Amino acid sequence: MDIIFVRHGEAEKADTGMDDSERRLTPKGEHDIKKTAVMIKKHVKTGNEIYIWSSPAVRAIQTARILADELEITTISSFDFIWNGDFSGFSMETGNYGGNTTLIVTGHEPHLSSWSEMLQGARIEFDKGTAAGFGIQNMSPLEGTFLWVVQPDTDTEENKDDGDTLLQNGKRQAEGKKKSSGLKKKSKSEREKKRRITRNEYSNILESNMQDIAARKESFLKDPDDIEQVHQLRVKIRHLRSLVSFIKPMLDEQLYAGIQEKLKSSAQRFSYIREIDVLAKGWAALRWENPDLFMDSDLLTGVLKGEREKEKNTLFVFLSEGGFDAELQEAFNGIRASAVYGEAAAGRIGDSMRDPVFEEFTEARFAQWRKKVEKEMKILDFSSQIELHALRISFKKLRYVNDSLMPYKRGGKWGLSEFEVMQDNLGDICDIYRNVAVLQKLKSIADIPNLQYEAGIYIGYQILHRERLLKKLKKTLK
Structure with missing residues (x-):
């Protein structure tokens, strides 16, 4: 580039x-x-x-x-x-x-x-x-x-x-x-x-993320059929959640809970349409790679398109009528009222991190998060969907914050390259759990043999792929 x-x-x-x-x-x-x-x-x-x-x-x-x-x-x-x-x-x-x-x-x-x-x-x-x-x-x-x-x-x-x-x-x-x-x-x-990070720099990062979310919302309204707009809007909200979570020790507990509740609700509104988009893309690839399995039958594509259209219309109404803006504005107002936006943040960074220098807070906080991830990796139960999902979220938060603070980090990267492949694998594994659940739901919509066959094949493929990824992840963590 x-x-x-x-x-x-x-x-x-x-x-x-x-x-x-x-x-x-x-x-x-x-x-x-x-x-x-x-x-x-x-x-x-x-x-x-x-x-x-x-x-x-x-x-x-x-x-x-x-x-x-x-x-x-x-x-x-x-x-x-x-x-x-x-x-x-x-x-x-x-x-x-x-x-x-x-x-x-x-x-x-x-x-x-x-x-x-x-x-x-x-x-x-x-x-x-x-x-x-x-x-x-x-x-x-x-x-x-x-x-x-x-x-x-x-x-x-x-x-x-x-x-x-x-x-x-x-x-x-x-x-x-x-x-x-x-x-x-x-x-x-x-x-x-x-490159040292300050409270002012961090508040600028938060502000930029909030503005990006507003811009992504407008992009979605202009072209709701663009699957990338949906994905990026959801990612931006989750990114902001991670940045807020990072400064949790500096925030009033009630204020923090209110901010995260609103941001979580906003992000979840885009979860189902994103799941449908991922399934549609995967289904098209599976059909292309295995044409003999399906011959001329393709009922599942129509079902997925119908589900997306319904969800898109619901989202479009909610976003265009101001409900989404009101929900986000409460979160944004809470962030702007937080201590990180002013000098009041000094001395309010937790019992174990009382140094008022914000740069030292970020160093200590990031080390704390990384240590938590490493601990979760060591005790991970590969058969537990809950633990796999929790580790995935920890990875994502770590990477989101690392990406935002990268320009200010002394010595460059915080050494996360070894985590990135694992996080990608975890993401695919957790997505498959959701994909299978959605396919089971769609499969039950109508008792049509061809639809049952297509959904069944796709579910089987997803499960096999998940097992391969789990095997790869176990090998990586050894």
Whole structure:
């Protein structure tokens, strides 16, 4: 994956009463970005899928559209985490994309400079219209190497030149900046100091997640047939639950219980439709791999489609009429009223963790969670669906929080790579328990021989697959 950061072009000054996000590009700003777009195009690898992300600010969206026109891209995605400078939110979203991808991000200062430093340890100052490219070497944590930088205006002579000369000047400028303080590599201790987590940073992470949930809800309402929107909305809510759970020692017990109750209720509303989507995808794959088993019979597909349509309509009404918003707003208000949003958090981090430094709290809390997971692994009863599910949830919470705090963790990752395969296996095992239960329910809808046959075959396949996964998990944990 390659990532290209682009600062928006020159924007108009804000009139009295104008919101900063409403400022538009000036004619010069538009002209400069067109130059930058030509230079960026020369760096995009042939064959890569190109995605353009933008801050929701008008000047950034305008910048993204100019780039999209030059690169012949029709879709632009807007994310609040770009406007807020939430690198953890950005890192998590990039995890949904493959290696043959060029991701172009239009944003603002000082966030782009900070993000460039988090990516590769050297800070690049982004003047208006500046673009810089990075080659991503590691997705978790998100890390890469600096490749190039271009600017529409470097000096008078360059302003007269065409894109090719500007590109060369941009390369020379990048080389010059590497020698100057602007791109000077910082020591490890200096970089660690910059990445320390604070209560303010954590509240920004929470805020970004809440905004993402609201945005995902709107995306679902626009296209309720997109199964990925359902999945991502549910994941975002569960992610927020994990972040709240992580700071539980800092919260009033009653407040914490109320927040989690609302978030759990919201997430569960999407469970059944997600289960149907997973079953439909698996059923299509099973039929394709084993055409002789089913011949021309395919009643189960129709049943699954019917179930999804009913559930989709129920969800659509609930979300569009405000019930979902009201439920979530109670949780969001509780989070914003929590101690982590203010200095009152100091000294309220549990009997065993009284150090008021939030960074030390996160270190101790994460170690506590990891120790809990390791203990659960040692005593796991593989025949117990309850214990398997509990371990899966512990794994997920650990990974969600790890992903969010990654940019601030001294020394990088908290060493979870060995857990990731196990969590994926656990997820599949637990999903199969639910899949079988849903299939048994659907099987009982009508006493039709072909439907009974199809559902029976699918149930048998699911159980066999679960046993293979359990065997693999046992071997891994030995």
